[in-house]
Amino acid sequence: MGTLYYGASTSMAEFDDRVLAHLQMAIVAKLRRGESFVFSWDVDREKGSGSHSLWISPTIPLRFTYQAGRRGPINRSWVDALVKTANSVPGLRIVDEPSESVQSASRDDE
Template sequence: MGSLYYGNSQTPIGIEDRALAHLKVAIMTKLRRGESFTLGWTHAKDQPRGRSTIWLHPTIPLRFVFDEPETPELSRQWIEDLMRSANSTGGIQLVPEHLDTDPIAIGEQQPVQVGADVQRVETDG
């Protein structure tokens, strides 16, 4: 289980490593563009019932911590789905992974089609 640290909070947001790796690519792509957006999730079963949303802005510190030392193969489709949700009024919602046969190799830069925009995605984990 990976962790996302938001702002100066010492309380981590627990997110499975593979999902966090995909989320990192989507978040960093948006923040590099200077775009702000929300990230929402439903609380895990071991937490109080409910859901949370945070506002992501380029000036708010973020730290991604992964339990696994190796970066997983990234799914182009899953990243595209996360980017689409980031561009919606509801912000990024962690969506389930869709299996595809076109993974992105680690360290490789690939164009990712998001609507009419094409951006470079760095996949260094």
């Protein structure tokens, strides 16, 4: 499990390393353009269920940590789908990974 730390406090959210790697790419793409947006996700039943939302802004520090040393290949189609949701009024949501081509280069190799 990877962890997204938000802001200067100990606010955090845990995601599968692969999901977090794709979220990181989508979030960083938006922040590089100076764009703020809402990120919302559902919480699993075993963790209490419900949902969370964060206002993601270039002025608020983020940190991504990964349990595994390598995050695996990046599916560019999935990153594009995540960015597309971030551009919508409801904001960034985790969507299912498209079964289309998975790129062979991982973020660790770049």
